[in-house]
Amino acid sequence: SQTIHQWPATLVQPVGSPLSLECTVEGTSNPNLYWYRQAAGRGLQLLFYSVGIGQISSEVPQNLSASRPQDRQFILSSKKLLLSDSGFYLCAWSLTFYEQYFGPGTRLTVT
Amino acid sequence: AQSVTQLDSQVPVFEEAPVELRCNYSSSVSVYLFWYVQYPNQGLQLLLKYLSGSTLVESINGFEAEFNKSQTSFHLWKPSVHISDTAEYFCAVSKIQGAQKLVFGQGTRLTINP
Numbered sequence: 001s002q003t004i005h006q007w008p009a010t011l012v013q014p015v016g017s018p019l020s021l022e023c024t025v026e027g028t029s030n031p032n033l034y035w036y037r038q039a040a041g042r043g044l045q046l047l048f049y050s051v052g053i054g055q056i057s058s059e060v061p062q063n064l065s066a067s068r069p070q071d072r073q074f075i076l077s078s079k080k081l082l083l084s085d086s087g088f089y090l091c092a093w094s095l096t097f098y099e100q101y102f103g104p105g106t107r108l109t110v111t
Numbered sequence: 112a113q114s115v116t117q118l119d120s121q122v123p124v125f126e127e128a129p130v131e132l133r134c135n136y137s138s139s140v141s142v143y144l145f146w147y148v149q150y151p152n153q154g155l156q157l158l159l160k161y162l163s164g165s166t167l168v169e170s171i172n173g174f175e176a177e178f179n180k181s182q183t184s185f186h187l188w189k190p191s192v193h194i195s196d197t198a199e200y201f202c203a204v205s206k207i208q209g210a211q212k213l214v215f216g217q218g219t220r221l222t223i224n225p
Binding site for chain 1: 143155205
């Protein structure tokens with residue numbers, strides 16, 4: 001069976017510090033991968049998605065970036081965090097794009 | 112582009128009462144429709160989907176939704192809710208041709224009171 005992991009589960013970082021969130025999927029090959037951000041009262045915002053290694057589509061201009069160095073690994077990064085980057089970050093995978101399977105999420109607080 | 116509007120940000124109901132969560136979408140092309148559920152402090156799970164065929168779809172835990180093309184709606188309901196249904200519910204849409212992503216609504220927080 002397939003599983004998706006995200007770490008860390010929670011993170012508190014000061015403004016201006018770097019960020020690296022990791023997502024890995026087990027039990028499947030060549031999945032589509034997604035990063036979402038969920039801010040309080042603002043629903044789910046798609047940040048990046050990837051249909052293959054090295055292929056990243058950005059949905060929202062911001063100070064975040066994503067990389068897919070391996071087939072089942074998806075990384076969300078920032079060189080300098082802003083207060084507005086606080087939120088709940090969710091990684092998801094799918095084989096059919098619409099039936100997405102979500103990870104447990106990372107709660108990021110920027111102070 | 113597609114967009115989704117969930118008309119209620121919060122819906123409080125009593126246990127065993129019926130509930131309807133409303134979802135309207137906008138799209139210039141044909142779409143697939145979905146409801147996802149997020150239990151507290153967890154990721155989202157697919158609850159039910161409309162791809163084609165019967166416009167009435169059901170989930171394994173008693174929720175139903177009906178695709179109404181003329182009203183561009185995909186409302187979710189359940190005849191009798193349980194405490195365990197407390198969660199946030201997201202309506203989502205994708206275009207059928209050439210789509211690689213979902214567009215989500217803002218979510219509706221369903222709170223069940225005993």
